[in-house]
């Protein structure tokens with residue numbers, strides 16, 4: 001039996017943040033270290049998703065390669081035979097399958113997506129591709145029969161839509177797709193699903209496309225600046241350390257940062273700090289951890305060349321194109337675009 005597939009990616013629309021690092025990059029590296037061999041891992045660079053919201057088009061190409069170098073610097077092995085690494089736009093089957101899936105996804109379903117509503121709010125013009133984002137995401141997943149897609153709560157609806165369209169098409173055409181695991185089953189690789197918050201406005205997620213310089217740590221920030229941002233993080237006036245994002249978002253954020261870097265459950269770290277009252281000490285601990293993590297990452301980044309990243313992509317992408325084309329051909333035949341297989 002072939003291995004179950006875990007699929008994950010990070011858009012290259014803007015500079016990566018500590019949130020992306022702790023919520024997506026480190027978990028991927030740890031996933032590879034722990035599960036490679038037991039699972040097939042698809043680590044892809046969603047460059048097509050990156051243009052669904054405004055971005056700097058002059059930077060996009062370079063940023064996509066840069067992001068892969070960041071993944072490698074964080075510890076992702078580019079030559080692991082069980083990890084496929086590829087740019088979405090280099091595999092044409094993603095777009096072709098999207099069009100077909102679009103014909104089996106309803107307008108009403110796409111209209112209900114809360115992420116579309118959130119991301120389109122306040123924008124002068126909203127692209128059709130932002131509306132259609134979940135169909136492309138479904139294609140990303142279904143092309144490779146992925147079972148696990150570690151994503152945050154904000155992507156839950158998209159994952160559920162992918163399941164719905166897979167089930168709908170399987171009912172019509174037989175077993176075309178592996179149905180991704182349900183949200184509840186995704187927890188196996190989803191860890192906490194908790195989001196790192198802005199250091200200044202901890203009621204909001206730290207996001208790469210929101211301008212919040214003192215609340216956001218960029219992976220390109222100097223480690224000293226990052227340290228300073230943590231030391232100036234917004235907390236509260238309770239003077240009691242506990243993990244509760246509703247009551248104490250700033251403190252909970254620091255506990256989450258510490259736990260993720262130390263690769264511990266947040267409950268464990270909360271227990272270690274429970275009853276303590278010194279926010280300064282907590283900030284100091286988080287600041288030191290982030291500073292040294294960034295120092296390590298940036299030193300490693302200098303050792304990963306662009307050439308190395310490009311070579312890995314070329315190698316993986318030719319394999320991936322073949323895998324994707326086999327699935328696409330099966331779907332095309334099922335819906336009558338090609339002779340029956």
Ligand code: AQP
Nearest residue numbers: 010011019020023024152195196205206207208209210
């Ligand atoms: N604050 C966060 N905490 C934990 N994980 C996070 N991720 C993003 N922000 C945090 C994870 O990083 C990956 C990025 O996915 P994406 O780039 O496709 O889009 P996103 O989830 O919308 O992330 P951003 O940084 O907020 O991007 P923008 O602002 O461009 O939309 C995902 O795995 C995500 O969970």
